[in-house]
Amino acid sequence: MIVKTSHEIYLDFNATTPVLPAAVKEAHDAMQDLYGNPSSTHTSGLRARFILESARDLVRQVLGADKGQFVFTSGATEAIQMGIFSVLCQLRERRLNGETPTGQRLLLYGATEHKAVPQALQHWARLLGVDHALVKIPVDRQGRLDLDFIRLHAAQADLICTMAVNNETGVITDLAAVEAAIRDQNKQVPWLVDCVQAIGKLKLDLAKTTIDYAAISGHKIYAPKGIGLLYARPNAPLVPLLAGGGQEHGARGGTENLPGVAAIAAVLKLLVQADSRAFGLPKKLTEYRDRIVTQLKRAFPTIVFNTPFEQAVPTTINFAVKGFPSKELLDLFDAAGIRVSSGSACGSAVQGSYVLEAMGLPRWQSDGAIRLSFGPLATDVEISAACEQIEQAGRALCESCLVVSPDWEHPSRQPLNGLVQLKNGSMCTWLLFEASSQRCVVIDPSAELAERIESLIRCQGSQIVAILETRELIDRESCRQDLLARLPALTLSSASTGDRLGWPTQSDGMATLADGSVCPYLKFADDTIIVPVELADLTPPSRVYLVGSLSEDQQLLPENVRFAFSGELISMGDPGPIESDSDSSERLQNALRRLSTIILPHTVLCPTQDHNNDFATTLYAEQRCNEPLRRLLDPVKLLPNVQSERCRTQFDTHQSEMNQIKATSVMVRDVLPTGDTSIELRKHELKAFFEQHRNSLIIDVREPHEFAFAQDWSTLGFDAPPENVPLTRLTGQLPRLLNLALEQDREVIFICRSGKRSGKAAEIVRRLGVSKVHHITGGIALNVSQTCATQDSLADTGFVI
Numbered sequence: 001m002i003v004k005t006s007h008e009i010y011l012d013f014n015a016t017t018p019v020l021p022a023a024v025k026e027a028h029d030a031m032q033d034l035y036g037n038p039s040s041t042h043t044s045g046l047r048a049r050f051i052l053e054s055a056r057d058l059v060r061q062v063l064g065a066d067k068g069q070f071v072f073t074s075g076a077t078e079a080i081q082m083g084i085f086s087v088l089c090q091l092r093e094r095r096l097n098g099e100t101p102t103g104q105r106l107l108l109y110g111a112t113e114h115k116a117v118p119q120a121l122q123h124w125a126r127l128l129g130v131d132h133a134l135v136k137i138p139v140d141r142q143g144r145l146d147l148d149f150i151r152l153h154a155a156q157a158d159l160i161c162t163m164a165v166n167n168e169t170g171v172i173t174d175l176a177a178v179e180a181a182i183r184d185q186n187k188q189v190p191w192l193v194d195c196v197q198a199i200g201k202l203k204l205d206l207a208k209t210t211i212d213y214a215a216i217s218g219h220k221i222y223a224p225k226g227i228g229l230l231y232a233r234p235n236a237p238l239v240p241l242l243a244g245g246g247q248e249h250g251a252r253g254g255t256e257n258l259p260g261v262a263a264i265a266a267v268l269k270l271l272v273q274a275d276s277r278a279f280g281l282p283k284k285l286t287e288y289r290d291r292i293v294t295q296l297k298r299a300f301p302t303i304v305f306n307t308p309f310e311q312a313v314p315t316t317i318n319f320a321v322k323g324f325p326s327k328e329l330l331d332l333f334d335a336a337g338i339r340v341s342s343g344s345a346c347g348s349a350v351q352g353s354y355v356l357e358a359m360g361l362p363r364w365q366s367d368g369a370i371r372l373s374f375g376p377l378a379t380d381v382e383i384s385a386a387c388e389q390i391e392q393a394g395r396a397l398c399e400s401c402l403v404v405s406p407d408w409e410h411p412s413r414q415p416l417n418g419l420v421q422l423k424n425g426s427m428c429t430w431l432l433f434e435a436s437s438q439r440c441v442v443i444d445p446s447a448e449l450a451e452r453i454e455s456l457i458r459c460q461g462s463q464i465v466a467i468l469e470t471r472e473l474i475d476r477e478s479c480r481q482d483l484l485a486r487l488p489a490l491t492l493s494s495a496s497t498g499d500r501l502g503w504p505t506q507s508d509g510m511a512t513l514a515d516g517s518v519c520p521y522l523k524f525a526d527d528t529i530i531v532p533v534e535l536a537d538l539t540p541p542s543r544v545y546l547v548g549s550l551s552e553d554q555q556l557l558p559e560n561v562r563f564a565f566s567g568e569l570i571s572m573g574d575p576g577p578i579e580s581d582s583d584s585s586e587r588l589q590n591a592l593r594r595l596s597t598i599i600l601p602h603t604v605l606c607p608t609q610d611h612n613n614d615f616a617t618t619l620y621a622e623q624r625c626n627e628p629l630r631r632l633l634d635p636v637k638l639l640p641n642v643q644s645e646r647c648r649t650q651f652d653t654h655q656s657e658m659n660q661i662k663a664t665s666v667m668v669r670d671v672l673p674t675g676d677t678s679i680e681l682r683k684h685e686l687k688a689f690f691e692q693h694r695n696s697l698i699i700d701v702r703e704p705h706e707f708a709f710a711q712d713w714s715t716l717g718f719d720a721p722p723e724n725v726p727l728t729r730l731t732g733q734l735p736r737l738l739n740l741a742l743e744q745d746r747e748v749i750f751i752c753r754s755g756k757r758s759g760k761a762a763e764i765v766r767r768l769g770v771s772k773v774h775h776i777t778g779g780i781a782l783n784v785s786q787t788c789a790t791q792d793s794l795a796d797t798g799f800v801i
């Protein structure tokens with residue numbers, strides 16, 4: 001089913017917001033008409049100065065502080081630097097003047113602060129030679145600062161940095177309580193508050209507090225990037241980071257960014273209007289959040305929210321879905337036209353969130369965290385569109401059987417046929433599906449993936465023929481028993497009565513392998529059998545499972561083996577469970593040699609460990625890339641002193657080059673190590689490229705739930721969408737791809753959303769010996785233009801001047 005997306009739904013307002021049309025207009029006017037330099041004394045200069053000072057007045061009103069200094073900066077990062085720099089300069093000065101502190105002095109900051117704070121503290125303390133200890137104030141499970149900790153340490157502190165609202169979770173800091181904890185112990189210590197995510201959402205009355213410094217940023221409140229502000233309380237030290245022409249009352253040299261100032265002023269004007277229709281009332285915003293939350297729960301029944309809603313601003317929703325790393329959810333949302341982020345945009349490389357870790361959330365919740373944030377100017381229209389799109393994303397996921405939603409009882413699921421690879425870290429679980437007979441086999445099921453495996457099997461309605469292990473488990477947990485308990489109605493009785501590695505007690509016959517050995521087999525489908533090959537010499541005893549077709553005389557010939565589930569015998573790039581004594585090396589050598597006689601060099605090996613993200617391998621690839629293994633398979637050489645040796649492809653270079661791609665051009669790059677075979681094509685040249693490569697296999701490696709959303713393939717000159725082989729099922733298609741590429745010399749071209757997965761696919765296939773393989777850097781993202789619903793509906797709100 002194709003789900004159409006006509007709009008981009010932007011839900012990443014904590015990263016940055018679109019610019020309010022009124023702000024665009026003011027910035028535009030400041031460039032076009034009011035371009036004078038605020039320092040000039042002629043009329044143009046005076047007009048510019050008027051804009052600057054009017055904006056400063058507005059800031060005073062919004063921050064609720066009429067005294068003190070208000071310095072326009074390039075953003076909040078600079079404002080934070082300036083506050084921290086000023087305090088540390090003063091500390092240094094005091095030290096140089098001979099003041100000697102008693103005991104270890106501290107610089108305290110909240111454990112969930114934006115990185116700008118700890119990194120600025122570290123940077124300036126080092127450069128200025130301030131030897132204070134940097135100490136994190138812990139937070140509780142709900143992200144709230146530990147007030148006892150503050151009370152305990154405030155007396156030794158010479159600077160305390162906290163935030164008003166957290167950018168990842170939306171958690172609101174009780175500033176009054178923090179203030180009481182600090183001031184009970186220390187009346188003097190400078191206190192900096194990062195107010196970036198609070199402006200427009202919470203009322204700030206700085207004059208009524210003892211906050212010494214506050215930082216704000218324009219691009220988080222509908223103004224453009226490049227404008228922010230530092231507030232410094234009267235008498236708080238302020239040392240310029242930039243020395244120059246005395247601008248900003250001597251606090252920041254350099255001609256002011258007047259268009260930025262004019263733009264932020266337009267937003268602030270709306271904020272201070274007594275009857276502000278503009279910035280959403282908490283009740284309305286809470287209602288919007290509740291609508292999105294309801295929709296998310298329908299789409300992802302196992303969703304977990306990472307912050308209690310009562311503690312957070314309603315515009316931020318942070319959640320995780322069990323069994324889904326955030327990268328996978330991000331890809332799904334992005335394909336559905338919904339822009340969200342994992343954790344904070346600054347740490348956008350998808351990895352665990354330090355904020356959620358500081359809150360003590362389990363690893364999976366932090367690794368799988370998604371932040372969805374809307375702005376205080378959100379409208380009913382936008383929220384409805386967002387909910388609709390989230391529903392589409394949920395349905396797409398449901399149809400690909402990755403979640404089972406009780407709300408959609410009969411999804412038009414896509415039948416699975418072939419091999420599916422699931423990963424938990426470096427551990428692989430393999431599922432073999434047969435669509436027509438609705439049967440499946442599970443190999444090496446990882447405990448962490450139990451729910452996901454269950455979803456897939458339940459949704460497919462497949463009967464479990466066997467749940468197999470390749471060796472007795474020492475270092476990982478299997479969920480074989482758990483799966484049997486979860487899916488009793490879908491398990492054939494023979495599967496639940498298997499031996500210690502799950503092989504059913506009754507086989508369907510005996511097959512002869514190429515080395516003459518005779519093994520039992522299970523008939524999985526009409527032309528597919530599964531054969532366990534014992535490697536009893538190894539410790540612990542291991543098995544390789546071969547999957548292939550039986551010839552008429554009951555032989556499983558090497559050329560008819562499609563996959564070999566090799567367990568931990570070969571972990572790609574390494575020889576496997578090798579031990580230092582030569583006895584075990586010899587046993588391993590025997591096992592590998594035996595394997596090499598019953599399969600072909602290009603037979604696809606599916607291992608249980610995949611440390612290097614190679615997905616699958618072949619003996620051919622290992623012999624080329626895995627020197628120790630090559631030596632083990634080479635009868636002439638002596639057994640080596642084995643060390644892991646990784647076959648690094650050109651991928652690293654290729655990745656860094658990919659980062660340099662421009663939005664206007666798309667590169668088609670050969671990943672062969674020959675280096676100079678890359679062709680850089682402009683967008684319009686791609687059509688011609690594909691025209692010339694008509695005979696190539698063009699494969700989209702996104703997941704089916706992403707592929708389900710329509711793309712305008714005609715941009716690339718395609719009449720119909722390319723073949724979809726998701727990266728998680730690429731291994732299942734490798735026998736066919738290797739055959740077409742190696743035997744028939746067909747070229748392979750991969751494509752995906754951004755070029756990352758297609759690059760990976762190209763690397764995998766290339767590693768297996770295919771030379772004519774390309775991928776499109778920049779992927780679909782750079783080839784399909786999208787319209788922005790948010791911008792459209794902002795124009796509808798009546799704020800367009």
Ligand code: PLP
Pocket residue numbers: 014015074075076077078114116163165166167194196197216217218219228346
């Ligand atoms: N503080 C918080 C809480 C933020 O969310 C951000 C931006 O992500 C910053 C500081 C840095 O702001 P800027 O991008 O204006 O430097």
